[in-house]
Amino acid sequence: MLDEKALEEYIFENIPISLALGIKVNKVSLQEVILSAPIANNINHKKTVFGGSLQAVATLACWSLIYANLKELKNSYEIVISQSEINYRLPVTNDFTVQCLRPDSIAFEKFIKTLQRHGKARLSLTARITQENKLAVIYEGVFVALSSHHAL
Amino acid sequence: MLDEKALEEYIFENIPISLALGIKVNKVSLQEVILSAPIANNINHKKTVFGGSLQAVATLACWSLIYANLKELKNSYEIVISQSEINYRLPVTNDFTVQCLRPDSIAFEKFIKTLQRHGKARLSLTARITQENKLAVIYEGVFVALSSHHAL
Numbered sequence: 001m002l003d004e005k006a007l008e009e010y011i012f013e014n015i016p017i018s019l020a021l022g023i024k025v026n027k028v029s030l031q032e033v034i035l036s037a038p039i040a041n042n043i044n045h046k047k048t049v050f051g052g053s054l055q056a057v058a059t060l061a062c063w064s065l066i067y068a069n070l071k072e073l074k075n076s077y078e079i080v081i082s083q084s085e086i087n088y089r090l091p092v093t094n095d096f097t098v099q100c101l102r103p104d105s106i107a108f109e110k111f112i113k114t115l116q117r118h119g120k121a122r123l124s125l126t127a128r129i130t131q132e133n134k135l136a137v138i139y140e141g142v143f144v145a146l147s148s149h150h151a152l
Numbered sequence: 153m154l155d156e157k158a159l160e161e162y163i164f165e166n167i168p169i170s171l172a173l174g175i176k177v178n179k180v181s182l183q184e185v186i187l188s189a190p191i192a193n194n195i196n197h198k199k200t201v202f203g204g205s206l207q208a209v210a211t212l213a214c215w216s217l218i219y220a221n222l223k224e225l226k227n228s229y230e231i232v233i234s235q236s237e238i239n240y241r242l243p244v245t246n247d248f249t250v251q252c253l254r255p256d257s258i259a260f261e262k263f264i265k266t267l268q269r270h271g272k273a274r275l276s277l278t279a280r281i282t283q284e285n286k287l288a289v290i291y292e293g294v295f296v297a298l299s300s301h302h303a304l
Contacts, residue, residue: 015196015197015202016193017172017204021172043168044166044167045162045167050169051211051233052211053169053208055208056204057204059207078198080243082239082240083238083239084207084238086236087234
């Protein structure tokens with residue numbers, strides 16, 4: 001099972017902009033990923049967190065949740081992002097954390113079964129940034145996992 | 153009129169993650185903004201450009217187009233992003249440029265008039281990343297401009 005340190009090392013090595021974003025892996029399990037980043041690295045002209053940074057960390061949180069789950073399978077798969085949507089409800093004014101939860105078991109089991117049967121499957125994941133108990137940002141990304149032998 | 157060097161300096165100073173992204177301002181006019189960034193700074197585990205980076209540069213291109221236009225007005229305004237959507241149609245495999253064009257004159261004039269009359273207005277902008285004459289990424293962001301004296 002992938003742990004926080006291993007995921008952090010993988011992300012830093014393979015997606016170097018994550019170092020500039022100041023990303024830390026607070027938690028990784030099969031059910032939940034929590035990433036954090038400081039406002040200092042990601043500040044904008046209004047002294048809040050730049051919207052592009054919020055989206056980048058949310059993308060990585062969702063990607064990591066799928067990565068952690070697919071590492072449990074026998075075969076190896078690649079994960080690409082197909083589309084995403086983000087709503088900036090409140091400005092983020094401090095260091096922030098992004099949480100991505102695994103969706104309900106029926107949707108997730110269908111994703112895994114389709115992937116194993118057809119070598120390709122699509123999953124929609126949601127990430128949230130909460131600040132002082134209020135939802136500040138909500139992100140939804142659609143990811144495609146595919147067998148490493150499957151042509152894109 | 154804002155020029156490339158002035159916009160680049162403003163972005164680098166106010167949104168420091170833009171330096172890590174390797175952003176350059178290729179063109180800024182009232183009608184068009186073109187930003188570019190190298191793949192090296194933004195590479196991912198698949199040796200293509202990280203989706204979070206593509207979105208960050210697209211956000212900055214659209215933001216810059218509004219910034220350039222609002223600088224022409226008498227009053228000063230703030231620009232915040234409200235939501236965005238991005239479609240990753242093809243992997244970006246090289247240094248890339250993002251283009252944002254000012255929308256048709258009716259929509260844009262309405263935005264400016266509403267802003268001047270009510271101190272607040274909303275504008276939807278599209279940014280595109282083209283690679284070898286194919287549309288690789290399409291981004292749409294909704295931005296809110298508001299008078300600096302207008303409470304959020």
